[in-house]
Amino acid sequence: MSGLYFEEFSPGQQFNHDWTRTVTEMDNVMFSSLTMNVQPLHLDAHFAAKTEFGKPLVNSLFTLGLMIGMTVNDTTLGTTVANLGMTDVAFPKPVFAGDTIHVQTRVLSVRESQSRPRAGIVEFEHFALNQRDEVVARCKRSALMHKRPA
Known part of the structure; x- marks a missing residue:
């Protein structure tokens, strides 16, 4: 597995x-439709053309999922027990079809689990940036991570 174990993470x-x-x-239309979000700002180009954005916005929950998904290969692939929560979610700039996203992650903290001796909790901060290096999404995420097998 390419994911890291609890012991391999450190603050900073x-x-x-x-x-x-x-x-x-298609990402935007499919995600919005599958999640039953019928907001015309995501689905109706004619409607969106009349807004301050001038075109459809990508659904922010798609952006959040994409941001976190893009981190998995380097951090938690096969080594996570579960996501425990996400906080401080923000979308400071809009995402539009055609934007290319890349992601950065910082480890904020690590601590032993009180209830699971073979796991620990890692708090990440994720940033999604567009092709102009503008932050389009960010969040903190806590994950319960496996410790290295004995």
Whole structure:
């Protein structure tokens, strides 16, 4: 597995994830439709053209999921027990179809689990940036991570 075990994380550790992803109109329409979010700002180009953005916005929950998903290969692939929560989620700039996203991660803290002796909790801070290096999303995420097998 390419994910890291609890013991391999340390506060201040940083990752510049190699994956990039160009968001498509289909991503936005499919995600919004599958999650029953019928907001015309995501689905109706005519409606969105009349807004301050001038075109459809990518659904922010798609952006959040993409941001976290793009971190998995370097950090938690096969070594996570579960996500415990996400806080401080923000979308400071809009994402549009055609934007290419890349992600950076910083480890904020690590601590032993009180209830699971073979796991620990890692708090990450993720940043999604567009092709102009503008932050388009950020969040803190706590993950319950496996310790290295004995």
